[in-house]
Amino acid sequence: MQTFDQATVDSTGAFLIHELERLDQTLNLPLVSYTWSRDIQLREDVSIADEISSFTNTTFAAAGTPNANGKNWLSKLPTAMAGVNVDIAKTGFPLTLWGMELGWTVPELQAAAQVGRPIDTQKYDGMQLKWNMDTDEQVYTGDTGLGVKGLLNLSQVAPTNAAKTFSASSADEIRNAINAGLSSAWANSSYSMVPTDMLLPPEQYSLLASTIVSSAGNQSLLTYLETNTIAYHQNGRPLNIRPVKWAKGRGASNSDRMMFYTNDKKYVRFPMVPLMSVPIQYRGLYQLVTYYGKLGAVEPVYPETLAYVDGI
Incomplete structure (x- = not known):
């Protein structure tokens, strides 16, 4: 039986390496995806001293x-x-304070740096990942503890229901459902703004990308819809269709939801105070540094320009 000493399971990432073992030095971080920075613009005039964004x-x-x-x-x-x-x-x-403390001992730092895996950098990467994951959830679904909503479940927007699911619909029926959602937002805004962006679950996005609408087989339904809806003809640019995992099961009775909106801070935005840090603190052999920022809630300045369609 092969055995290792205590250094093998040490949390700094310094292992006892066998002579005939070839260790891949690549650091394989957790496989995570976040898209909040793609789907909403930030309100950047808020500061760490502010308690409320209005x-x-x-x-x-x-x-x-x-x-x-x-x-x-x-x-x-x-x-x-x-x-x-x-x-x-x-x-x-509310603008809510978010923070995390990173710490390590001097021996841990030196041991991890010697093997090319500095523990301070890895903990910083982990903290950044948690910050982006929390922001992702805050942007799309809000927070139940704080009582705030996100982009996909705003109480000011009344959802409508699709006639059929996309999987049971023809290409024309899918196009009609999307045009109906765009028309609903257009009408609610007194015909002042047709949404420029559309969010839908990954499965429906994959269906649009794989469905062929041309007899020559050279155009997917996804490409076709970008320029064959009222959004393109009214705004002069293709409808921006994007997948988002948070839309899955977000509708009534846990049905899938698609959303239409305009990704412009004039209509909807997200207040955020970027991460800052305090000077590093020394406590015996420990080195500690605290990072902090503030996350707000999605501000629907013109909720009438948004539309939800459930049951897709």
Whole structure:
């Protein structure tokens, strides 16, 4: 039986290597994917001192003359003139402090550095991975403990249901379902904005990419949809279709959900204070450093420009 000494299982990553063993020096980090930076723009004016991020929505009201519901006509000798009323409503979301402490002993640091796997760098990479994973979840689904929502489950957006699942639909039926979702957001925004972006679960994305719509077999449904929806004809650029794992089971009754929105901070954004650190602290043989930042909640400045379609 092959045996090893205690150094083999030491957490610094310094192993007792056999003479005939060939160790691959590549560090294989956990296999993780996060896409938050692709799908939303940041609100960068917030600082570490802020507790809440907020924005306002302005509403105007104006009565016509002489018909209150008509245009503002005047006679040559007016005695009363209509004006404009303004209402400004403020919406706020919490900015929550996020932090993590990294620590190691001087012997651990020297041993790991000697074998080419510095423990401080590895712990920093692990902390960055946790930061991005937490941000990914915060952007797409929010946080139940804080009571905030994410991009895919905003309470201000009422979902609709697709007639069929994509797997049971023809290419034309899928195109009609997507156009219906785009049209719904367009109508809700008083026909001022057609969404430019679409998010859907990976399985449905794969189906679009593998379904052929051309008799010549040279165009997938995914490519076809980019330029054959009202989004392309209204906005002048292809519909940006992207897969996201958080959309799977996000709809009503755990059905899959697709989302239409415009990836622009004018319409929706995410407040974030990037990670910062304090100077390294020494406690005996230990070296400690703390990293901290703040994560907000998705701000739907114009929720009427978003649309959800469930049951795809």
